[in-house]
Amino acid sequence: MSNSESFIDEVSEEVRKDQLFGYMRKYGWIAVVLVLLVVGGTALTEYRKAQAESAARAAGDEILAALEIDDDVARAEALQAIDAEGGAGAITRLLAASDLVETEATAAAVEALEAVAMDEAAPEIYRELAALKAAMVADDATSIDERRAMLAGLATPGSTFRLIAQEQLALLNVEAGDTEAAIDQFVAISQDAEATRGLRDRAFSMIVALGGDIDALVSNTGQTPTEVEQ
Structure with missing residues (x-):
């Protein structure tokens, strides 16, 4: 270089x-x-x-x-x-x-x-x-409609407390005197795959108390609630 x-x-x-x-x-x-x-x-x-x-x-x-x-x-x-x-x-x-x-x-x-x-x-x-x-x-200071509104969002799919909220809505229908709607709601709860045995038994009990056809429901679902057996 x-x-x-x-x-x-x-x-x-x-x-x-x-x-x-x-x-x-x-x-x-x-x-x-x-x-x-x-x-x-x-x-x-x-x-x-x-x-x-x-x-x-x-x-x-x-x-x-x-x-x-x-x-x-x-x-x-x-x-x-x-x-x-x-x-x-x-x-x-x-x-x-x-x-x-x-x-x-x-x-x-x-x-x-x-x-x-x-x-x-x-x-x-x-x-x-x-x-x-x-x-x-x-x-009673809170109206049934107000309580329904409080529960509405909780009764939808995906809610952690969906079935409990649906049960409470059914009980509000009982309180309001709408027996037919309440029975339909309790039947839906009893047939829900996610319902626990305790919740299903409570639904069956309410159906019986409200005069629903429990025999037809048991025949369709194949499940016998504890309360009915007793």
């Missing part, structure tokens, strides 16, 4: 180094920012996780302390005073509603349950359970 070629190579190498250093001086801050963002994001995530765990433990301790109270009214008040969100908040209000029902504070119980049912931060199963219980504990 000639001296001129060697000189050209050395100059080219120095030019590349200068360009590289120039790029680093010009754009190096971007890499630093990216590193800081990654590190900061990880730290923030861990902090939030620790905060959530701490809040969950604190809420759990408060719930356990409230459950140790013997008096129903005082226990309900203690549970309602707990400041919790999400699943913990839903559980707290469900427990409080149960105590409110025991003390015959039906309106307050329904209010607590409806708050859970409308809480988008709560797990879906808790929201559905709260809506179901609200319809079940509502007294």
Whole structure:
């Protein structure tokens, strides 16, 4: 290799180094920012996780302390005073509603349950359970149509409490005096493949009590309810 070629190579190498250093001086801050963002994001995530765990433990301790109270009214008040969100908040209000029902504070119980049912931060199963219980504990101050509306969304396919909601709708028809519609609903429940034995037996019992043709139903389904056998 000639001296001129060697000189050209050395100059080219120095030019590349200068360009590289120039790029680093010009754009190096971007890499630093990216590193800081990654590190900061990880730290923030861990902090939030620790905060959530701490809040969950604190809420759990408060719930356990409230459950140790013997008096129903005082226990309900203690549970309602707990400041919790999400699943913990839903559980707290469900427990409080149960105590409110025991003390015959039906309106307050329904209010607590409806708050859970409308809480988008709560797990879906808790929201559905709260809506179901609200319809079940509502007294005569809540009309049959209003209770039907509370149950309508729960009686659809895919709902965790579909069959229980359908049973409650059938009972509302009994309350309204629509015996024929109630019998049809109980027959549908008794023939549902997902119905438990207990639910199927209750449906058979209601069909009998309402004057339905239980013999034809048993003949068609091939299933004999416990209550009928007894």
